[in-house]
Amino acid sequence: MVSPMLLIAVPLAVAFLLPVIDHLGRTATRVVHLATLAFGIVVAGDWLYRLAGGAATAEILTGGWPPPFGINLRLGTAEAVLVLLAYLTAFVAALYLADREEESNVRGTVIQTVLVVGAIGLIMTRDLFNTFVFLEISGIGTYALVVFGREKSGLEAGFKYMVLGSVASIFVLLGVAFLYKLTGTLNLDDMAGKLSQAMVAGSGLILLLLLVGMIAELKLFPLNGPAIDLYDGAEPGVMALLVGTTVNAVFYTFAKMTALYEGSQWVEAITVVGMLTFVIANLFAIRQKKVRRMLGYSSSAQLGLLVFLLPFVRSGEILASTVGLLVVNHTLAKAALLWLAGIEGNEELDGWRGAFATRPLLRVGLVVAVLAMVGLPPFPGFWGKWHALVGLARGGHPWWITILLLGSLLEFVYYFGWLRRVFDGIQERAEALRPLKWTEVAGVVGFTVLLFFGVRMLGEAWGSVAALALAAVGVVLVLASVIPGRMQAAVVLLAVAATAWRLWGTQLVLSDFRGLILTVVLFGAMVVSLAGLGLPAPRKSYWGVFLILVGSIVAMIETTSLLGFFAGWEIMTWSSYLLVSSSQKGSRPAFLYMVFSGGAGFLVLGGLMVALGGGVQTLAGLTTLTGAAALSAWALLAAGFAVKAAAWGAHIWAPDAYAESPDLFTPFLSGVISKLPIFGLGVVAAAIAAPAISYLGRAFDPTHILAWVGGLTAFGMTLLAVFQEDAKRLLAYSSVGQVGYIILGLAVMSPLGWTAALYHVVNHLLFKGLLFLAVAGVIYRVGSRQFSSMGGLIKRMPFSFVSVLIGIIALAGVPPLSGFAGKWLLYEALMERGWLLLTAFMMFSSVIAFLYCFRLIHSIFLGQLKTVHRDVREAPWPLITAQYLLVIPILVLSVRPRWLLDPLQRLVADRFGSSTLQAVGDNTLVSSFGYFNAIAILVLVIVLFVGLLIFLLTAGPRAKKVGPLDIVYAGEVPPPPEELHYAWAFFRPYQRAFQPVLRGAVSAFWRDVADVSEAIADAGRRFYTGNAQTYVLYAFLLVLALAGIGLAR
């Protein structure tokens, strides 16, 4: 076992010797430098391993005396993690920065080495003045190193940073000196004990001075201006080094100092400043035009979050390891992002269009780092945020949770805004980037891989072998992008089929809500991957991400814990986001999708936090919630799921996302992903609906709101679908509208309503998947989504036509196909509940659905065939096969809805007791309001059809087939420009009639939200004037302001 002291002594000795070693040549310097850092990694890693294995914390004395007489240092688990991180970052940074011209100066290497020493000293020391010394070492190292590579901007930023840093160190030194005077000791632990024993008079102002000094060192609002300039101006490789060393070390220093603040009036100030930084820095970041400046704001925000959590760690509400997870996450991800920023080299955000187009591995790295940065699973930040929130929830801090989540949403906005640009126009930028050096790439890849250490926690949270296996195969596929797309689709098909095989009969049963949804998911995935055999993959990583998506959904359904559920939910969100973004025009809609999904996720998270605050751990335990907790949890969950389901008011993301996502993915998005909020409503939110409703008493029933939201969604989206000129957009609006029906059915909260909703879940998967697949085939062959460029394709693509015909009949709910049963159930349920107006309203909107159904089939398949489409072939066979895989169950359901209804009835009975729906005889379904007999209808229709057909064929002369142009009108239709196309603006009168309700108030609302927050960000960030003296003034004013608040009490 090596003494931890050597972690400081060895690099320091090497730093002293380096100028001499350099006489032997650059290579010697470099080798010695790297060897030293490697030594540090090994020793720190060894210590971490031992400490994690239960070894005692190492105490190191200096001068030969115990504290408080000598300075002592400590190496516990937290310290070991940070030291290891520092060495790792420094090692990779050394690789990254090698070959730079500046490296020819040995002083650069010396400074890098001493910077590590400074950070480790800060981390390990337990002496306050020693802390000051190491703060100075870190500070001077930073000032010196920021001129690396970028002379002018680095100088400017470095100078400002130095000015504020010097003021900060004056404050810190004053604080330290006065604290010594008050307590007679400089040892932190000793001092904390003495301070808390008796809050000595006069300690308030002193602690404040120290606090403000540390706020400046920590780069918190309002003193973060120079630090942000530093990110902007300095070489990104240097900033990555700083993130791993100095930044963490200063944070940990402050964490140690919080012991001094216990019981003082500044604890709240720490919390508030931290959270303020988190929110404000994130807010200002959304308007940044420069990548590295944005990253600077992000760093400041993250530090704010960490500092915010510290008082809660002191009070025991949050575990230190939670904060540790966030620190590790931030370090790895931010360093990777900075290196990537350096490799790409473009400073302007807009210059990132199509970045790394030719280097998929780096793009994967970028995506992973961004996902980790914003705190998505399976990366460490997610677990950290989760546990932090749980701590806050248990401690009863709902408002902090709210603000934290709002700030996190802002983070989503700018990080995914960045990715949006990267995904944008990947096709158009093909020219080679500057040649990559392996040293640069190694760092990015290494840190990206390290980020995956959260996967172990994912395994614990999920406990689902199937899900993990699926996701693992997905990751392999992402990395093995050489495999051709169709072969990958085959792998996906096999994997999903194997999963289905394994789960068959255990989880995969219809008589259970989870089983039902799981069946829907796996079936949908199989159909889509089957179709994938016939279409090119939109992106190399497409199928891998798809499998990750499927795995996350399986996990979400199978898991029993709230954490597992939410982890699955978030992975589902980001993987589907990646899939949506993988089409040519998908980046922008995908961005919107992600932001709204992020918001939805945070609402759900808020709801789960209320539950966790009430002591609930598992999904099953939700039922134990009562009273106000039940109500608020229910409201948050329902709202979150509603947003994710694109319910009216939050629907604006959906049509674009559906329409612009790859043709292969849209069926899954519409058929399966849109059902997951329903799963959430059904399993998670409904569990607490009863106590929530009873808490409100008779005064008001919150399900009314949900019902009308569902109703408005159904109506509004249906209406908008009517006016679309684009086949996929039409179906997109339709999909959202159909989910509205399902929400409405669930909101009824009766056996019949649930039966209706669940029936519709299955049915919608079938017919909407069918329609999207058929349209995908048409788009693939025709090369356009516009109605005006289609027409008359019935003769060229008859199989697709039949698919669409069956699909729209089922969709419209016209008897005799399966859709009618769904509509019938819904109306019966609504009548039973006594929601008469909604019943009529839904009848109306489902009739409007006829319009777009007709539009779809008419504009694509009927009418005049375009000359250019004379030789169009039928869609590829895998696509057709996939479609008919969906047709069969539709027909089966049409004949005997009971095959689905019976298991649904059973599972609904589990929740509600018996249903009013009964079967009379074998085929007639009877509810309290009405009845219908599916087989009788079918027979009636078939008999009539056959009879009439026979009549038509026998009566009168044999009809002669004539060409499409042989019509009474003229015999010839001039080739029209698209606006004269027979199907252009088909329902124009309808549009005119509905003009007043179509003004787009909702999108205007969200546009306003975006505009206002951007305006605030724009106005607010002027706070950072760029003038060094102003920043110093802020420090003084901060002292005065806090003194005014804190000392007045």
Add this chain to the structure above:
Amino acid sequence: MKQIVSFLALATLAVLLWNLAPIAMPSDLGPVASHYVSHGLQENRGSNLVTSVVVNYRGFDTLGEVTVLFLSVSGVGFVLRRRSGLKVHRQRPASEIITTGARMLFAPTVLFGAYIFVHGHLTPGGGFQGGAVVASAVLLLILADRDLVLPHAALGWLESLSGFGFVLAGVVGLVVSGSFLANHGIIPLGTWNRLLSAGIIPVIYVLIGLKVGSELAALLDVMVHAADEGEAHS
């Protein structure tokens, strides 16, 4: 406007400090200080308690301090590593008298500095003060002869080895008595008030003196010569 606000803010701050900070004198020494005062003599056998504190009790701080100096000299060199745009200032060559005088003064000054840091554990002064005096001797030479080229290699070796020696002394303490920079069991503490007493303290203070002296000399050298000579070290 900003100036006025700054002025007022600072004035308020000063008043606050004056009124609220605990500036009144305590009745007696704090616990740590009393320990140093009462046990310092036995434990380190040096008359100068400040030196005991600086080199032994808080020796780790001093190592950090030396590091700061080292780092800032490296930093100055690094910041000024490019000559482009730097103002080259030429001055008249110094007169013969000054040059000669400076050369004559050089040796006594260095000796004086050495005296200060060798006696650091006994009398006021020590490595830093002595080092500064040594550096001022170098300054004299630089002032006297602009074109003087310092023996960089020798200075560099001195700088590196003295720093390394300091760390090594600490590690020796670690090995011998399990505590970094410990002062017992390495060299006998000796008799009080002798030059060769107080254990390892004078050794370390001499190393510090050499380190600081060479460091400050290098600093002056870099500041003066950076532009017109380019890189001080290759």
Add this chain to the structure above:
Amino acid sequence: MNVLSFLNLVDLLVCAVVLIAAGGAALHRNLLSAVVFAGVASLAVSFLFLRLAAPDVAMTEAAIGAGLSTVIFLIAVRRTQETEEEDR
């Protein structure tokens, strides 16, 4: 008693010198003069250190604070400009 009050008077004077020199350092528009003022202030402070029973600190302040710092400042001024000119 006389000695004490004499020393007190000296203290007062030195403190005044310190503050005046610091003010001069802040206000004098010639940078070389300002640097010299700062050095004087530093030197006066080192005297105060002596009065505060801190001979070690006094020596250091004199050698490093008053001496070396001032030299570095002078070098810096010579390498930039000698008067304080603000451009509007």
Add this chain to the structure above:
Amino acid sequence: MMAGNELYVATALGLIFIGLATVTIKRNLIKMVIGFSVADTGVNLLIVALGWFPNRTAPIIDDPSLLSDRATLAVRSAAIVDPVPQALVLTAIVIGVGVTALMLAYVIRLYATEGSLDVSRFGRMKW
């Protein structure tokens, strides 16, 4: 007690005030560095003044009898000022000169890029 440390503390605060005011108000870069130097000196003076006891001697023991005589330990500790602040200041002074040197190096370099010492010229990065 009248002959306390008020005079020194006041002087120190005055130095800090003058120094920081120079930093915030003077737009000349060298003046700003001078300001920091002055403020540092003030802080150092303040720290030493805080550890000072009137009528006590410097922490240098020149009486060998004190070495073993346990009885006079209390006496001795009542006769000497606190050595710790002095040690801290010793360190702080050296750190201060290091920072000052680096700042001046920056100033020299900044002057080379802009040909000016006005701090408002160096505020391009903002918002």
Add this chain to the structure above:
Amino acid sequence: MSFPLKLMWSVIGILVAIAYGLLISGIIRKVMARIQGRIGPPVYQGFIDLGKLLVLRTATHHGVMFYLAPIFRAAGGIGLYLLIPVVVGVPALENFSFTGDLLLVMYFMFFGSLGMALGAAESGHPHSSIGISRGLSQMTAFELPFALAVVALAASAGSFSISDIVMAQQGGILHWNLFTHPLAAIAAFLAFLGMNMYAPFNIVGAPQEIPAGPPTEFNSSFLSLMMAGRSIFAVAKMVLFMDLFLGGATNLLEVLVKTFLIYFWSVFVGAVFPRFRTEQSIRFFLGWPTVAGVAAVLLVMLNR
């Protein structure tokens, strides 16, 4: 009643209904002509047209869907008729109403129109397209007041079953929904005007600008089947309204009288009002008829 017997009665009923439909439209045309000072066609003109179309020597078609269109149309009409009990309590005239309730009937009302639209669209004739656009638009608009009325009736009767709704109106003329739910009746009867696509809601066919509208390409036996389907569709709707609002019927004579009254209502309005443009008629239906329907529903909710 045995199934074959029921089947036989149904076939007879279908034929009679077609004949009745043709006859009644002949009567109306005559009446209209007289109002406008013309002589007008004979009342049996419909039968002549049907016969003529059936014996035409040539026929053309445009494809599978074109073939299916008249079948959809006729099946929609006949199916609708078969799902509605003509005389509740008389098994021979209750048709196949056991198959489904009022919801099924409401959906079946669209079956024919949608199917015909498909076929008409396949012809590729621009006039068909225009006609379909107008027809479907208008069709959905009157659905709202109609649905509101139906919901009001069903809620007060406690059932979607047509027979139950009829039974709930027994006991005298004042128990008819027409009088117990006047607002619902207003909404429904205004919607009825649109359903029939007679003036003023006849822009779908709009003989002057787009000859014949959707069926413009149909000829010979295709057209004859459509005509037949159309007339039985009209009859079925009248029977439905009779069941819903006029207390159903106890014998065939009552059926005749009541349906004729209902029919006359639409003719009367058509004679008085000029033709609406499509968006005008949509706005019309979403205006006062909807208000009446909502009021009717609210009344029902209040009375419970």
